[in-house]
Amino acid sequence: MAKINDNYLKLKAGYLFPEIGRRVRAFAEANPAAKVIRLGIGDVTRPLAPAVLKAFHAAVDDLGTVENFAGYGPEQGYDWLINAIIEKSYQPLGVSLKTEEMFISDGSKCDCANILDIFAMDNIVAIGDPVYPVYNDTNVMIGRTGDADAKGYYKGVVYMPCNEANGFIPALPTEKVDIIYLCFPNNPTGVVASKAELKKWVDYANANDAVIFFDAAYEAFITDPSIPHSIYEIEGAKRCAIEFRSFSKTAGFTGVRCGLVVVPEEVMGTTASGEKYSFNKLWLRRTTTKFNGASYPVQKAAAAVYSDEGWKQTKEIIDYYMENARIIREGLKEVGVTCFGGVNAPYIWLKTPAGLTSWDFFDKLLTECNVVGTPGSGFGPSGEGYFRLSAFGNRDNVIEAVERIKKNLK
8 A cells, every 4th residue: 555755744733825715715705795805925916027028939930849948948047047147146146156156946835845955954044924825844754854833843854043132134043054044135025134144154154064045036136235135155165054045026937837956066074974965966866867857938938038128128027027016015004003024125024913813814914804814823933913915916915904994004
């Protein structure tokens, strides 16, 4: 008889966003006349930039001709896309990367999960709390953890609380850990880390032979020029950090699917016999074995993001979402809601009013305002008492949602 992976049974509940979807569907079915405005899941609403769409169409047309037809491409991505990203996105930051150090994928969510394939099971993992659920749940799924306690913490994982007292930036672990998840600009809190703050983490990782998984999916939304866009802006990071990026929010690719992971050749791990070995070689082997590459039209569309015209248009869309964030943040502050984020990130992290729990506030917004957000407790125990709103909405809907919430909370 085939046996299941019992580690999946350790997961305490369904993945956060499907649970939100279930509750919203139930409400909509019971209240068909209600106009529900969704500011919960971070899905984009603006169409692709015209230059990107043009490149997408042209690439599809290529597949209809003998001369330009493209079949299997390199599993790690086409050099013309990788080099465009290095030239336009990393070199202006003073970061030098080799083509062989970047891998194009179908999304950074997949990369954040799949990277665990090349790390031994006995590594000690440190994760922020609250946190993007994928980091935690994938470690549970592969069997790195024990069962969860009453709070929802899994045995075998080091949780680093992020709260108002520490500015939602975790303190360095007091014990030695091997893998550290960092996400800046942060999902869900919307906070950012300074170069000095990131330098502490890089120094810790290098001193303890640890590896940082740095999720920079929202780096394009940074407005403060002093805030680093890449972990590799920090001296020593290329010896200890793997960086993930995504086109999903930056260029509206949530339905197109494209991301990237950077694995510098200098990032080393230790074999069972005590020898040093490059994670870059392992990730290349994993990629070429388990992945056939992002599609040719998608990579052509991604490359167009970095054209002069494409980036100008993409930046206009980013600015649109950041104006939404300003409207949400300032509107809620008008009625006394304590807000964080929304300045260098498209998420607003707010304290639930009147001592409501995260899910109680979710239900209040849904039933009384017909607005959908994301309960902070869904991101971890330290997220209880907080709530996330997304700026990835239509402007008119964002304005209407804020007015509904303000009227309800006055």
